[in-house]
Amino acid sequence: MNQKTQDNKKRQQTHLRFALTCTAFAALLFTCIFFVYQLIVPKFFYDNDWPTTSTYCGFYQLERHTADVLFFGSSHAASFFIPQELYNSYGITSYNLGCEQQNLVVSYYWLKEALRCQQPKAVILDCYMLFEYNAKEPLNTAESCTRKAMDFMKWSSVKKEAVKTICALDENQSLLSYYFPNLRYHTRWKGLFENDFLAGRRKTHSELKGYAPLAGYCGDSGFVPFERPDGETKTPMVPLMEAYLDKLRLLCEQNSISLILVKNPSTAQTAEKSAAIRDYSDRHGLLFLDFNEKSLYEKTGYRFETDNHDGGHGNLWGARKVTNYLGHILKDRSLADSKASPQWEQTKAYYKGIQKDCCLTHISDLDTYLFQLKDSRYSIFIASKGDCTSFLKQSSAGLLARIGCRTNLFETPGSAFFAVISGSNITEQTGMEELTTDGTLSDSSVTYEVLSAAGEGNEKSSIFIDAEERSKNCRGLNFVVYQNDTQRVIDSVCFDTGADTNPAVR
């Protein structure tokens, strides 16, 4: 009997020891898996045109109950609503939760999630996704974009409900893959890049509060604003999108939030679509602002050629006009109050910098350009091709010296020249032989290689950033401007200093 008890005790001890070992192993395993998941989920920070990850991670960094207005919608919303502009002009605190191809299901659940930490007085929704966008997709937009928007929502009952709904609506999506992201991103190991490894640092970088700045001019796109439609012909909304618009509207009503429907200027908007939204807004007593309608278009002073990036998305200048008009409406109708908030105060300078970056890409005068380049946020690459001094003005040489170039180009006419200016580090060289230099920027995460060669028939120049040729390689002074903060090349231009007007080539 005694022996049996001892045996049992021994067996129990062995089992206990084994259970403890298993528990320790499981803890270690889950920790490792957690880090792997952090690594493999794709991230879209400010170095991307649509910084979805920055948008949503930044939202969670807002202090509770500080944002009075929230914006939702697709990239049309992300590129048109500037929370900082709204604050600067009207003192209204807002956050843009729009993202690339945000369908109404995602908008609804992100609003629901937002209400867990904010008490907005108004919600502004861009209506682009109410109509058919991608008929092959059950949710009207690409699965990858839905994932982009959902992956960085924090786990809560809202996210559980959201993923359950999304997977029920789209059978190509798997519920398990939201809990075990390796099922969705099992091929990501082939394309991991610095954002994946530096996510912790980059997640905190969300000064633009969801706004995605664009700087291009679309030029003549054939856009013509229309008169307010009579409402007889209407484009039908996608039933699922309309159903979720209803849900979103009811959610706003339940939380005493004013819902404003907006359609930003876009070639995709038609009078029939506008009539459908107007009909919906009239039925439910909502305010609908269609900036494609002639009256509103003119009231905002919008000029499609220079205020639109590509026919659909607004550039900085267009976005400012739309945002300021919305600010006026919000104020006029007392939908939001003016208030000072340190969170929006702190990011004023950053926004100013972004505005400057956008302006830079449209400067065609060399002196003005050089004047703007004096900025510690920029790393500047200059490579000459051919004789760059023939029509170089003294004032330009002076401005080159102002940004850090010590070489006097007039002393060595006809020679090759390059300069790399990054903060206080300046590398420059001039001479008749082929000149090259290389190095790294941004904590060694970006490599560069600059080349300049002079001499009859041997003129060359190139500026490689991360093994990609970024220089225009035209006659004169070729500039490539790298923004250290957003880690993007923001401009590449050549000023032909071999011609008397120094024309710019972009």
Next chain:
Amino acid sequence: MTYTAFGFYLFLVIALLIYYTVPLRIRWVILLAASGAFYLIAYRTGWWIVLLSALLSYGAGLLLQHCTRYRRLLFGSTVILVALPWFFMKNGDFLLGLVFQMPPVFWIVPLGISFYTLQILAYLADLYQGKIQAEKNPAKYMLFLCFFPQMIQGPIPRYGELFPQLVKGHRFDEACFVKGCQLLLWGFFLKLMIADRADIIVREIFEHPKQYTGCYILVAGILYSLELYADFLACVKLSQGSAALFGITLSENFRRPYFACSVKEFWRRWHISLSSWLRDYIYIPLGGSKGGTVAKYKNLLVTFFISGVWHGAGYKFIFWGMMHACYQIAGSLSAPVKERFYRRIQMPQGIKTCLQRAGVFFWVMCAWIIFRADSLTTGLFMLKSMFFVHNPWILFNDKLLTLGLDWKEWCVLTGSVCVLFYIEHKQEQGISIRNVILQNPVYIRFGVYLTAILLIMIFGTYGFGFDPKDFIYGGF
């Protein structure tokens, strides 16, 4: 539900928890209930065919034990009745098309029919020969036939070997449990790192035999040989691993077949449970090698003909079986000549072994091309193309990177195959890597397991956008 499905492991964990919490003497009941539940949850259709076959063989078994008259008739008729469903389901469409030019019929195919049919036939044959006693408890007999970790894809167990383990309740044994987990991990490695990755290229080439010729076929042949082995070995390891968690040891089904120095040896190492079944219940009853050389070769041809038929309907499987029979006959006939040649040139043993292994791999690979091709005609066309179309440049000009795997995937595949052969090389030397790992301190063991899990998780071929492949032998 396959061995790689999340649901299978959820089911397994629940079954394990119940198994180890009930008293020892009724643990076999849990196994039976779990097997039944598994069948109904995972497969549903055709359960009544399994049940009928089980009841028929159970009753026949008892009669065979107790009757002294008409035993041969009883044995023969039961064998035919048990084998008929399998025969029709596997070969029905082929025969209907061949004889009556009829379109394919929707047959209800029970789970693991090819495996449990052989299990029953072996049971009946052993009983008939008086090697074993008939099982009196029908529930226990049912458990022997449908033990869920091995029912899907074998191995094909013998009654005397598996039955006592199933009905004996097992205490929780840490070492056995850890070894089971090791086997599961190894199975996942083989399936997700090698088999399913190689299949991307194999599928592309075999589905477009006119587009890909010459060296493409060679590459596809090599990859298919590796894929089939890794896939089948994976399913056996997962099956053995799952059984080991219950304290049950399933028989080995492979012994490093590509290390064989002759085709005869290959068949002693490949799908051992089937080869030994064919040997014990077909080849030896036919007379084996007793009746002289001609009779031996005739028996070989018959045995491999049956092996071909077991693998599937169609001429290609019969041709594949015949190829292996011919390889063995040719090997047997040429053995003295080859030995004399090796002795004369005094070839070092190491080089001789390598050459022999390469030769066996090549011939087996040629047979696998027929086995994998859509039809015998296509298979022969591919073989011809492999030998006569000259395009070795595709091995060097990055064309192989356009078949569905980029260079990173090729690196992972090559690395994984190297790991497989390194481990097999060690096993060939008598070293068990699993035991070596177990003898190390806990932090090293943790490190090895964690690395393996994370590697499979990161580099494995599975998930969104990937068409998950069933185990190849699940189709037999």
